Amino acid sequence: MTALLTVENLSVRFPIKRGWGKTSWLYAVDDVSFEVQRGETLAIVGESGSGKTTAALGVARLVGNSGGKVDLAGEDFLALEPEALRRARAKVQVIFQDPYSSLNPRLRAEAIVREPMDSIGTLPVDQRAARVAELFEQVGLRPEQMKLFPHQFSGGQRQRIGIARALATNPELIICDEAVSALDVAVQAQILNLLRRLQRDLGLTYLFISHDLGVVQHMSDHIAVMYMGKIVEYADRLSLFNSPRHPYTKALLSAVPSVDQKRKVERLLIPGDPPDPLNPPRGCRFASRCHFVEDACRSEQPPLTEVAAHHKVACIKA
Amino acid sequence: MTEPLLKIENLRIELALRSGQAPVIDDLSLELRPGETLSFVGESGCGKSMTALAIMGLLPEKVGSIAGGRILFDGRDMAQMNDAQLRSIRGNEISMIFQEPMTSLNPVYTVGEQIAEVLRRHKGMSKQAAWARAIELLDAVRIPNAKSRVSDYPHQMSGGQRQRVMIAIALACAPKILIADEPTTALDVTVQAQIFDLLRDLGRETGTAIILITHDMGAVSEMADRMVVMYAGRKAEDGPVAPVISHPRHPYTKGLISCVPHLLAKLTEQRPDLTEVPGIVPALASFGADACLFASRCDMADDKCRSSRPPEVAFGEQHSACWKADQL
Amino acid sequence: MKMIEDIPPKARSPFSEAFEMFRRNHAAVIGLVILLSIIAIAVIGPMVYPGDPFDMVWIPFTPPGEQGYLMGTDYLGRDLLSLLIHGAKVSLTIGISAAVVTVTIGITVGALAGFYRGWVEEVLMRLTEFFQVLPTLLFSMVIVSLFGASLMMITLAIGLVSWPAVARITRAEFMRIRELEYVTAARAGGVKNGRLIFSVILPNALPPIIVQAALMVGSAILFEAGLSFLGLTDPNVASWGQIIGSNREYILDASYTVTVPGVAIFITVLAISLVGDGLNDALNPKLRQR
Numbered sequence: 001m002t003a004l005l006t007v008e009n010l011s012v013r014f015p016i017k018r019g020w021g022k023t024s025w026l027y028a029v030d031d032v033s034f035e036v037q038r039g040e041t042l043a044i045v046g047e048s049g050s051g052k053t054t055a056a057l058g059v060a061r062l063v064g065n066s067g068g069k070v071d072l073a074g075e076d077f078l079a080l081e082p083e084a085l086r087r088a089r090a091k092v093q094v095i096f097q098d099p100y101s102s103l104n105p106r107l108r109a110e111a112i113v114r115e116p117m118d119s120i121g122t123l124p125v126d127q128r129a130a131r132v133a134e135l136f137e138q139v140g141l142r143p144e145q146m147k148l149f150p151h152q153f154s155g156g157q158r159q160r161i162g163i164a165r166a167l168a169t170n171p172e173l174i175i176c177d178e179a180v181s182a183l184d185v186a187v188q189a190q191i192l193n194l195l196r197r198l199q200r201d202l203g204l205t206y207l208f209i210s211h212d213l214g215v216v217q218h219m220s221d222h223i224a225v226m227y228m229g230k231i232v233e234y235a236d237r238l239s240l241f242n243s244p245r246h247p248y249t250k251a252l253l254s255a256v257p258s259v260d261q262k263r264k265v266e267r268l269l270i271p272g273d274p275p276d277p278l279n280p281p282r283g284c285r286f287a288s289r290c291h292f293v294e295d296a297c298r299s300e301q302p303p304l305t306e307v308a309a310h311h312k313v314a315c316i317k318a
Numbered sequence: 319m320t321e322p323l324l325k326i327e328n329l330r331i332e333l334a335l336r337s338g339q340a341p342v343i344d345d346l347s348l349e350l351r352p353g354e355t356l357s358f359v360g361e362s363g364c365g366k367s368m369t370a371l372a373i374m375g376l377l378p379e380k381v382g383s384i385a386g387g388r389i390l391f392d393g394r395d396m397a398q399m400n401d402a403q404l405r406s407i408r409g410n411e412i413s414m415i416f417q418e419p420m421t422s423l424n425p426v427y428t429v430g431e432q433i434a435e436v437l438r439r440h441k442g443m444s445k446q447a448a449w450a451r452a453i454e455l456l457d458a459v460r461i462p463n464a465k466s467r468v469s470d471y472p473h474q475m476s477g478g479q480r481q482r483v484m485i486a487i488a489l490a491c492a493p494k495i496l497i498a499d500e501p502t503t504a505l506d507v508t509v510q511a512q513i514f515d516l517l518r519d520l521g522r523e524t525g526t527a528i529i530l531i532t533h534d535m536g537a538v539s540e541m542a543d544r545m546v547v548m549y550a551g552r553k554a555e556d557g558p559v560a561p562v563i564s565h566p567r568h569p570y571t572k573g574l575i576s577c578v579p580h581l582l583a584k585l586t587e588q589r590p591d592l593t594e595v596p597g598i599v600p601a602l603a604s605f606g607a608d609a610c611l612f613a614s615r616c617d618m619a620d621d622k623c624r625s626s627r628p629p630e631v632a633f634g635e636q637h638s639a640c641w642k643a644d645q646l
Numbered sequence: 647m648k649m650i651e652d653i654p655p656k657a658r659s660p661f662s663e664a665f666e667m668f669r670r671n672h673a674a675v676i677g678l679v680i681l682l683s684i685i686a687i688a689v690i691g692p693m694v695y696p697g698d699p700f701d702m703v704w705i706p707f708t709p710p711g712e713q714g715y716l717m718g719t720d721y722l723g724r725d726l727l728s729l730l731i732h733g734a735k736v737s738l739t740i741g742i743s744a745a746v747v748t749v750t751i752g753i754t755v756g757a758l759a760g761f762y763r764g765w766v767e768e769v770l771m772r773l774t775e776f777f778q779v780l781p782t783l784l785f786s787m788v789i790v791s792l793f794g795a796s797l798m799m800i801t802l803a804i805g806l807v808s809w810p811a812v813a814r815i816t817r818a819e820f821m822r823i824r825e826l827e828y829v830t831a832a833r834a835g836g837v838k839n840g841r842l843i844f845s846v847i848l849p850n851a852l853p854p855i856i857v858q859a860a861l862m863v864g865s866a867i868l869f870e871a872g873l874s875f876l877g878l879t880d881p882n883v884a885s886w887g888q889i890i891g892s893n894r895e896y897i898l899d900a901s902y903t904v905t906v907p908g909v910a911i912f913i914t915v916l917a918i919s920l921v922g923d924g925l926n927d928a929l930n931p932k933l934r935q936r
Binding site: 057060062063086087089090092093094096097098101102103104105106115116119120162165168169 | 826827828830831832833834835836837838841846849850
C-alpha cells in the first residue's frame with residue numbers, strides 16, 4: 001500500500017536576525033519523517049514549542065523554509081515552483097485553530113467558502129455556487145446563512161465555515177490545526193462529530209494537530225508525539241495510549257486529568273523547562289528533563305527505531 | 319458540620335444591556351467550607367467568572383451590579399461593603415489568580431518587587447522583611463533557585479513560572495480563600511499538572527479554601543472536593559465531586575461529562591460518536607425567563623420545562639435544578 | 647442533523663455597522679455637517695456669489711458690514727467674502743489632493759514593506775526614515791522654490807513630506823494582519839500575492855489609514871497656509887492661506903483681514919478632526935462592542 005502523504009527528513013527553519021546582516025536559523029522541525037495512509041488520521045501531539053503545527057503547515061509550505069522531501073499523492077511538494085505550488089494547494093487544505101481570526105471579516109460566508117475555488121479554478125465558474133450550497137449543507141449550516149458576515153456567527157458556526165472552505169477544492173489531505181481547542185466543550189463535541197462524519201462519508205484524510213490527548217485519542221488512527229522539533233514516539237492508537245514507551249510520552253499521558261476513577265496513573269513530573277531551541281543539545285533533546293537519563297543519552301541523538309509492529313520510539317532505553 | 323467560610327445567598331447580579339437589565343447571576347446560593355476545594359463548572363457565558371468577580375468585589379462598574387442577595391464572608395455581608403472595606407479583604411483575605419499569566423504581571427517590575435509590594439501594602443512589612451518573605455514564597459511555589467530568580471523580570475520566566483509567581487502573590491497574605499479562574503488554560507498539560515499539584519499541596523499546608531473555575535471535568539475530578547455546575551447564570555447542579563460525576567442528576571452535567579473524549583484506563587477499538595449538547599448557551603437577554611434555560615438544548619425537555627423554572631431537588635448532598643432529576 | 651441556534655438572517659456589513667456607530671457620535675456628526683457645509687460653499691458659492699475675487703471692488707480696508715461688504719475689503723480693496731468663498735475651494739482641493747498623494751505613496755510603500763519583509767522592507771523603510779527626518783517645512787520650501795509655486799507643486803510638496811506616517815501605519819497593520827489565520831487560509835486557498843495584498847489584507851488594514859487620511863486633509867490645509875504665509879504660494883489663486891499671507895503686514899491696522907480667513911481654517915480643520923475622531927471610533931471594532 002502506498003501512502004497518500006510521505007514525509008522524509010522534513011526540516012522547517014525560521015531565520016532569526018542577530019544584529020547587522022547576521023542570521024541564524026531556528027529549526028522548529030528537525031529531520032522528521034512520517035506517512036499518512038489515505039482515509040486515515042495521523043495526529044501529531046506535543047506541547048507548545050514542539051513544532052507540531054510547524055511540521056504540518058511546513059508540509060503545505062505555509063510557514064518557514066521547508067527542506068527534505070514531501071510526496072503528496074505523487075506530487076513532490078517541496079520542489080514545486082511558486083505558480084505550480086499555488087495550483088497544487090488545491091490538494092491540501094487547512095482548518096485553523098481560531099474561529100475568529102481565521103475568517104476574513106470583510107467577506108460574506110459564501111465568499112469565504114468560494115475563495116479557494118475561485119483562486120485555483122478547481123471547478124467551472126457556473127458550478128461553483130451550487131458547490132458552495134452543497135458544502136453549507138454538508139457542514140450543517142443553513143442556506144440563508146450564506147449571506148452573513150463572520151461576526152454574525154457563533155464560534156462553532158464559524159468553525160463550520162472554515163471546514164466548508166477546507167472542503168471546497170476536494171483536497172487529498174486536510175490539516176486540522178488545533179481545530180477544536182478554541183471552542184467550548186459542547187461545541188467541540190459537535191465539531192469533532194462533524195469531522196468524523198465527513199471523514200466517513202467523503203473518505204477524507206486528516207493530519208490532526210492537537211495538544212489535547214483526549215481529543216487525539218478519539219480522532220486518530222496513528223499518533224506522532226513531538227518534543228522540540230523531533231518525533232520521539234510514533235505508534236497506532238492502542239499501542240500509544242495503552243503502552244507508551246518514551247519517557248516523555250509517559251509523562252505527557254500521566255499529566256492529563258481524567259474523570260475515569262479507574263485511571264489512576266502515577267504522575268511523572270517533568271522538572272525544569274525545555275532547552276533553548278536556538279541552541280539544542282547534541283544528544284537526546286529530552287535528556288535534561290528525563291528521569292531515566294544516562295551518559296549515552298547526552299552524547300548521541302537516539303534514532304526513531306521500531307520496537308514493535310507500528311510502534312517506533314526514539315529512546316535508547318525503550 | 320463546620321461553619322461555612324463563605325456563604326452566598328440568593329445572589330442576583332444584573333448586567334445593563336441596551337435592551338434593559340439581564341440577570342447574569344440569578345438566585346445563586348452556595349457555600350464554601352474552610353480548607354475545601356470547590357469547583358465552578360460550565361461553558362463560557364454561564365456566570366462562573368462573574369460569580370468570582372462578585373466575591374472579589376470586582377464587578378465591572380456601571381455594567382454589572384448586585385441586585386439582590388448576600389455574600390457572607392466570616393459573617394459579614396460583602397454585598398453591602400464600601401470600596402475601602404472591600405479593598406482590605408481583596409488580596410488579603412480573598413485573593414485571585416487569572417487565566418493569563420502572561421499579562422497578569424506588570425512587565426516593568428521584578429517579580430520580587432511585585433510580591434513584596436503586596437506584603438507591604440496589606441501587612442505593613444518593612445522593605446527588607448517583605449523581600450525576604452518574597453524569596454520564601456517563590457521557594458514555596460517551587461521556583462528553583464528562588465534567591466536569584468526573585469530579581470527576574472516577568473519576561474525572563476516561562477508561562478508556568480509566571481503562574482507560580484501569581485500564586486505566590488495570591489498566597490502572600492495567607493488568604494482564607496484563593497479563587498483560581500481557569501489558571502491553567504493557557505499552559506501546557508505537563509505544566510498544568512505541576513500547577514495543580516502545587517495548588518493542592520499549598521491548600522493542604524495552609525488550609526486555604528480554593529475556588530477553582532474550569533471547564534475541564536478531568537481537572538474537577540482530580541482537584542475538587544465539591545462542584546457547582548452553572549448554566550446561564552443559574553446553578554444547575556451541585557454536590558460532592560465523585561457522586562456528581564458518576565451519577566449526574568442534571569442533563570447539562572451529564573452532557574458536559576460525556577461530550578468530552580476522556581483518556582480512559584484501558585483504551586479499546588471502540589469509538590462511539592461523542593454525545594452532543596446541541597446549540598449554544600442562550601443569549602443574555604433571555605436569562606431571566608421563568609423556565610428551564612437549558613430546555614432548548616435538552617432532549618428530555620417538555621412543556622413544563624419550557625414554562626416554569628425548576629426548583630432544586632436534593633439527593634443526599636447532591637442538588638439538581640431539573641424537573642426530571644429523578645429520572646436520570 | 648442537529649440544528650444550530652437562530653441568528654436573524656439579516657446581512658449587516660461591517661460598513662453599515664461602522665456607519666451606525668458614527669451616527670451615534672454627536673461631535674462627529676456635527677463635524678461632518680460643518681464639513682459638508684464648507685464643501686457646499688466651495689462648490690456652489692462661486693455660482694451664487696459671482697465675480698472675480700481679485701477685482702478691486704471698493705476702498706481698501708472697508709470694515710466688515712459697511713457698504714454691503716459683509717466681510718469688508720482687504721488692502722487692495724478686494725471683497726473678503728468673495729475671496730473666502732473662492733478660497734474654500736482652493737484650500738479644500740489642496741487639502742484633499744495632498745491627502746490623496748500622501749495616502750497613495752504611503753500605502754504603496756507600507757504595504758510592500760509589510761508584506762514582503764526581507765530586503766524589500768529594509769530598502770523601503772530606510773527610504774521612509776530618510777523622508778521622515780527631513781525638516782518638513784524646509785524641504786517643501788526647497789521644492790516649491792525650485793519648481794515654482796504652482797498649486798500642483800505645493801500639493802506634491804505637502805504629500806512628499808507627509809507620507810512616511812501613513813507608510814508606517816500601513817506597514818504595522820500589514821505585519822499584524824499577515825500573521826492572522828485568514829491570510830494563511832487565503833494562501834492555502836491559492837490566492838495570488840497581488841490579490842492577497844490588495845483584496846485580503848488592505849481592506850482590513852484601512853480603518854487606521856482612513857482616519858490618518860482624514861486628519862491629513864486638515865494638516866495639509868494648515869501646511870499650505872504656512873507656506874502661503876511665508877509667501878510661497880501661487881499669487882494668482884486665492885487660498886485661505888494666501889489671503890492671510892498677503893494681508894499679514896496689516897495685521898495690526900485691519901486685524902479682520904487676517905482673522906476672517908484664520909477662523910475659516912480653524913473651523914474647517916476642527917470639523918475634519920471631529921470627523922476623523924468619529925471615524926476612529928466607528929472603525930475600531932473593539933469600541934463597537936459597547
